[in-house]
Structure formats: C-alpha cells, structure tokens
Amino acid sequence: VHLVQSGAEVKKPGESLKISCKASGYSFSAYWIGWVRQKPGKGLEWMGIIYPGDSDTRYSPSFQGQVTISADKSSSTAYLQWSSLKASDTAMYYCARQEYGSGSSADYYFFYVDVWGKGTTVTVSS
C-alpha cells in the first residue's frame, strides 16, 4: 500500500492550489482517505476525510469552508484544494488513509490513520 503525494509548492497569498495523493496497492474506493496538516515545529491537525466509494466527505470544523477535499476513483487519487491561500496555510500536508466507523448505534467510533504519505510542503509567502 502506497500513497504518493505531489511535490512541494511555493505560492503567493491569494493564489489557488490543488495538491494530490495517488494511492496504490489497495481498493481505493473502499477506504476513507484524507489529509492531516502539520505546521513547522507543531503537532498534527486532522483536516478531513472522503470516502471515494460514494464521495461522502467529513471536515474538521477548523477547516470547513477553508479547503476542499475530493477524490477521483478512476485515477485512485485524492486531492486537497484551496481557492485563496493565506500565509497561515504554510505547512506540511500529509495524505492519510484512515479507518473510520461507528458502532451500530453510533455509541462509539473507531478512527486511525494506518497509511501515511510522505507529505507535501506548501509555502505561502509574498
């Protein structure tokens, strides 16, 4: 199982950007996949996930409306997109295959990242 991410990006504030993550070695449509942000010297921040099988998408409240997560089943590729970058978006972005689900009555949830990409560095600077 591999997640191969697109290369480093250097952008100016206000520009748009779409980074990618190509999955291989497993059935892309059958697993949740998403993104985790790590700012320089800081911890991990969960951004959101998508289930490629039906495009069901969940966002962290911190990132809702700030980014768009999408997936293309035909190419087994997940995407993270910004319409207008800010300097505060400067970070490493990890593509992450995630196991996620709930008990029959949604009385508990399981969640973990079992496969990580190597990361895409995004630098936003004027």
Next chain:
Amino acid sequence: QSVLTQPPSVSAAPGQKATISCSGSSSNIGNNYVSWYQQLPGTAPKLLIYDNNQRPSGIPDRFSASKSGTSATLGITGLQTGDEAEYYCGTWDSSLSAGVFGGGTKLTVL
C-alpha cells in the same frame, strides 16, 4: 490548544520504560477508540497502536497501550536511542464530528 492533552516531553534511560499519557473527555477518549503514532525527525508519522491496544503487524511488543475512562497511556519498554521521536495520540471526537490528535510528546532516551 489540542483537544487531547499530552505532556510536552518525557525522558528515560536506555533499557528502561517510558510512559506517555493522553487525557481527553467523554466526547472523545471516553467513548471512542484511541490510536498512537510515532514521528521520527523529518519523517511522516507511523501508526503504533490502534483500537486502544492493538499493534499493527511489524510493531514490536515493546510498544503497548491502555485506556481507562477519559485517559490513555502508551508504554514503551526496553528503550532504545532509535525510539527518540515525537509521539501522538489520536481519536474521534463525537461532539466535533472530527478526528483529533494530542499535541505530541517528545521522547528523549538519555
């Protein structure tokens, strides 16, 4: 601040045991499964523990974890210098409807 609270740093001698705590609430750790990750310097995180105490294949049994109430603990025995890394806990937060991570703990083996 992170939803899950971890000590910023932990240290222990080679061959000894280190424990890292992760504290949350009923909306996250209290009712959901916990996972743990190791991030070596300059690399992507790696899954160490899932579903509170399960090790993926390839993870040595020196790594173990437990959960009690709204807290979880990662234990590492037989410490090696190669274990020096940042360790993160993670879980689902039912109130946020989002995955959450702890702030991370830097383990120093001295």
